[in-house]
Amino acid sequence: MLPGVGVFGTGEIANVLVPLLREKGFEVKAIWGRTLREAKETANAQNVTFYTNVIDEVLLRKDVDLVFIVCQPFLHAEISVKALGIGKHVVCDKPAGLHQTDSMKMVRAAQYYPTLISLVNHPLRFLPAFTQMRRCLQDGLIGSLGEVVLMDVRVQMGTLFPEKYNWMCDAQMGGGALNLVGSVVDLVHFLLQQQAIRVHGVLRAYTKTTPSINGIRQITAPDFCNFQMELSSGTLVTVALHSHTVPTKSFSQEVLVYGSKGHLVVRGGDLFILKESQQKEEAVYVDVQDLHVSTNNSLLPRPYIKGLCKMVGALKEAFNSKESSWIKAPVSTAATFEDGLYVQAVVEAIRKSNETRQWQRVQLTTDVPLNHDQIIRYGYARMSTM
Amino acid sequence: MLPGVGVFGTGEIANVLVPLLREKGFEVKAIWGRTLREAKETANAQNVTFYTNVIDEVLLRKDVDLVFIVCQPFLHAEISVKALGIGKHVVCDKPAGLHQTDSMKMVRAAQYYPTLISLVNHPLRFLPAFTQMRRCLQDGLIGSLGEVVLMDVRVQMGTLFPEKYNWMCDAQMGGGALNLVGSVVDLVHFLLQQQAIRVHGVLRAYTKTTPSINGIRQITAPDFCNFQMELSSGTLVTVALHSHTVPTKSFSQEVLVYGSKGHLVVRGGDLFILKESQQKEEAVYVDVQDLHVSTNNSLLPRPYIKGLCKMVGALKEAFNSKESSWIKAPVSTAATFEDGLYVQAVVEAIRKSNETRQWQRVQLTTDVPLNHDQIIRYGYARMSTM
Numbered sequence: 001m002l003p004g005v006g007v008f009g010t011g012e013i014a015n016v017l018v019p020l021l022r023e024k025g026f027e028v029k030a031i032w033g034r035t036l037r038e039a040k041e042t043a044n045a046q047n048v049t050f051y052t053n054v055i056d057e058v059l060l061r062k063d064v065d066l067v068f069i070v071c072q073p074f075l076h077a078e079i080s081v082k083a084l085g086i087g088k089h090v091v092c093d094k095p096a097g098l099h100q101t102d103s104m105k106m107v108r109a110a111q112y113y114p115t116l117i118s119l120v121n122h123p124l125r126f127l128p129a130f131t132q133m134r135r136c137l138q139d140g141l142i143g144s145l146g147e148v149v150l151m152d153v154r155v156q157m158g159t160l161f162p163e164k165y166n167w168m169c170d171a172q173m174g175g176g177a178l179n180l181v182g183s184v185v186d187l188v189h190f191l192l193q194q195q196a197i198r199v200h201g202v203l204r205a206y207t208k209t210t211p212s213i214n215g216i217r218q219i220t221a222p223d224f225c226n227f228q229m230e231l232s233s234g235t236l237v238t239v240a241l242h243s244h245t246v247p248t249k250s251f252s253q254e255v256l257v258y259g260s261k262g263h264l265v266v267r268g269g270d271l272f273i274l275k276e277s278q279q280k281e282e283a284v285y286v287d288v289q290d291l292h293v294s295t296n297n298s299l300l301p302r303p304y305i306k307g308l309c310k311m312v313g314a315l316k317e318a319f320n321s322k323e324s325s326w327i328k329a330p331v332s333t334a335a336t337f338e339d340g341l342y343v344q345a346v347v348e349a350i351r352k353s354n355e356t357r358q359w360q361r362v363q364l365t366t367d368v369p370l371n372h373d374q375i376i377r378y379g380y381a382r383m384s385t386m
Numbered sequence: 387m388l389p390g391v392g393v394f395g396t397g398e399i400a401n402v403l404v405p406l407l408r409e410k411g412f413e414v415k416a417i418w419g420r421t422l423r424e425a426k427e428t429a430n431a432q433n434v435t436f437y438t439n440v441i442d443e444v445l446l447r448k449d450v451d452l453v454f455i456v457c458q459p460f461l462h463a464e465i466s467v468k469a470l471g472i473g474k475h476v477v478c479d480k481p482a483g484l485h486q487t488d489s490m491k492m493v494r495a496a497q498y499y500p501t502l503i504s505l506v507n508h509p510l511r512f513l514p515a516f517t518q519m520r521r522c523l524q525d526g527l528i529g530s531l532g533e534v535v536l537m538d539v540r541v542q543m544g545t546l547f548p549e550k551y552n553w554m555c556d557a558q559m560g561g562g563a564l565n566l567v568g569s570v571v572d573l574v575h576f577l578l579q580q581q582a583i584r585v586h587g588v589l590r591a592y593t594k595t596t597p598s599i600n601g602i603r604q605i606t607a608p609d610f611c612n613f614q615m616e617l618s619s620g621t622l623v624t625v626a627l628h629s630h631t632v633p634t635k636s637f638s639q640e641v642l643v644y645g646s647k648g649h650l651v652v653r654g655g656d657l658f659i660l661k662e663s664q665q666k667e668e669a670v671y672v673d674v675q676d677l678h679v680s681t682n683n684s685l686l687p688r689p690y691i692k693g694l695c696k697m698v699g700a701l702k703e704a705f706n707s708k709e710s711s712w713i714k715a716p717v718s719t720a721a722t723f724e725d726g727l728y729v730q731a732v733v734e735a736i737r738k739s740n741e742t743r744q745w746q747r748v749q750l751t752t753d754v755p756l757n758h759d760q761i762i763r764y765g766y767a768r769m770s771t772m
Binding site for chain 2: 149150152198200202204206224226228236238240242244258357358359
């Protein structure tokens with residue numbers, strides 16, 4: 001039987017997520033919002049009976065066994081750690097907290113409860129073009145994975161900023177292009193199975209206001225990023241993210257991987273290959289599936305929604321599997337909290353490089369956060385609900 | 387009457403240039419080659435009666451008044467300075483010598499003989515899409531020129547390396563992608579009329595051998611470059627040059643300029659505009675002209691050949707103008723030796739950035755080379771030929 005779901009958040013993603021969850025057979029039992037008014041609004045719009053602005057009121061519900069955390073990043077670590085402590089499965093949206101200390105708290109909580117699902121929502125991992133690309137790379141179709149020489153990513157999207165001012169407009173919160181950078185960093189890691197050693201990046205905040213955001217609070221988050229990564233094997237990754245000048249709601253992505261014996265390229269949702277002996281690219285996967293859920297009004301690019309839809313499907317499969325030890329297999333594609341920590345470290349290094357005008361080593365924090373008590377404390381609450 | 391032409395060089399460009407010159411009405415009087423055999427081969431192929439491997443034998447010819455220097459870069463400064471001293475007009479291929487000292491010698495010689503034409507061959511300046519783009523920028527069609535926020539250049543081309551090993555394979559000679567970098571640096575300068583203050587770049591030499599170059603001498607020149615420039619007004623320029631994995635003989639270029647009120651973009655040879663109120667790009671210039679000269683076997687990308695063709699046309703116009711004081715007007719679009727010096731300084735800073743992993747200030751040399759004697763000495767030779 002599928003677990004009941006509690007959703008933390010009332011923004012764009014919450015409104016896309018609830019219908020997707022229902023389509024796959026999950027019941028959404030509760031909505032949490034920062035204010036009661038926001039919670040009520042989303043609960044009414046999505047036809048969910050229970051809403052609250054108190055975190056524990058969702059976590060302590062016996063009919064909620066899986067939580068989706070899609071609210072402001074500064075709450076991601078707190079809610080994730082509490083939820084795991086209390087025995088709930090967790091899917092947390094990117095970024096995994098505000099900084100590496102946050103991510104580390106999440107990692108420790110996940111390690112403490114290894115039987116619970118704890119994932120970061122990086123939906124591109126579930127997009128068929130990318131899962132197929134990963135398989136082609138593993139199968140050595142363009143040469144050995146360790147010999148990939150270059151990866152080039154180019155994303156152009158309409159505005160990154162929502163109608164109303166929220167954390168996505170705020171540089172300190174990791175909003176704007178920084179969030180997109182995180183998605184790309186995770187995708188590179190997923191595809192090439194290698195981490196970055198050094199990075200260099202240029203960030204720019206060209207958009208200060210929009211027709212709807214033009215009051216006292218201005219946009220501080222960057223809307224442009226150009227960065228380079230050097231991976232452990234020496235592979236170079238070059239990335240260009242543009243958003244400030246692209247017509248609203250447009251989205252294009254091109255991900256090229258050059259191997260020793262050819263290249264693979266994802267354009268939009270399609271995958272192509274060029275082997276060294278060939279003169280023309282050949283289609284490996286053409287995206288024909290369409291979404292059942294209407295997403296016309298969403299700011300989220302379609303590949304992200306499609307990926308999210310696939311991830312929810314994988315979660316369903318995971319919970320339907322009989323063998324509890326195998327529960328995580330269908331979601332083994334997904335990003336773990338450790339992956340979230342790595343992404344955080346790379347994004348921090350890119351920000352630092354932008355300030356220092358130098359390449360920066362990617363440094364994973366070794367600070368062990370003192371959240372052991374917090375993990376355990378909620379363990380008691382958990383027992384009391386059982 | 388058009389001046390007779392002497393061509394220094396026997397490679398790709400020489401073989402494209404001679405037919406272009408003839409088409410515009412110039413007579414090619416002499417070919418110089420590094421060896422007599424090479425000179426003879428090209429002279430025979432192009433049906434030129436006089437050939438030699440002695441530089442002065444071309445320069446001292448009375449029927450040669452314009453020289454095209456398209457040989458190895460280490461000879462560019464020497465031949466340019468001699469030719470100007472002896473009273474000949476000079477068009478020198480990029481790069482303007484091997485290093486800034488070379489370029490500076492050329493600049494000083496050009497300053498000493500201001501009535502003689504002294505140009506660096508940067509043919510993209512003459513490509514209609516770019517001359518139109520420059521006009522649109524000057525006319526403020528996407529906002530004021532000082533408010534351009536971002537320029538993004540992407541060039542993908544088939545192999546940079548010729549059939550036989552030559553300077554284009556050699557990093558020290560400024561071959562491979564470094565030469566392409568120079569073209570882009572000049573184009574940015576031409577379009578935005580601003581110079582770079584700081585640069586950052588990553589260079590890679592992926593191709594070591596080709597089916598025809600696989601002996602003792604391997605390719606050392608880079609075939610990949612990703613670089614960023616910060617211009618005097620703060621405008622950021624991002625550039626990606628790929629060649630190692632693109633099928634041979636293919637060429638694509640995209641040059642985007644984002645202003646405060648829209649963007650302009652050249653794709654291939656066509657120019658488009660998107661103004662801020664519009665939803666779709668509009669064609670400003672569509673390239674329909676075709677070349678009369680067959681270039682099927684040339685390694686040179688078509689836009690470069692088209693630009694070269696236009697430049698030769700502008701030279702014809704210059705020499706046909708009655709007023710000698712106006713002789714340079716039709717070629718005012720072209721790159722001067724000063725422009726060549728600037729490009730050299732930027733390319734040097736990019737190479738240094740690649741080594742140091744830091745942004746580098748662009749530093750124009752202030753060393754004054756001691757070539758005054760050389761400039762004057764050939765002045766005597768000049769008088770003796772008159």
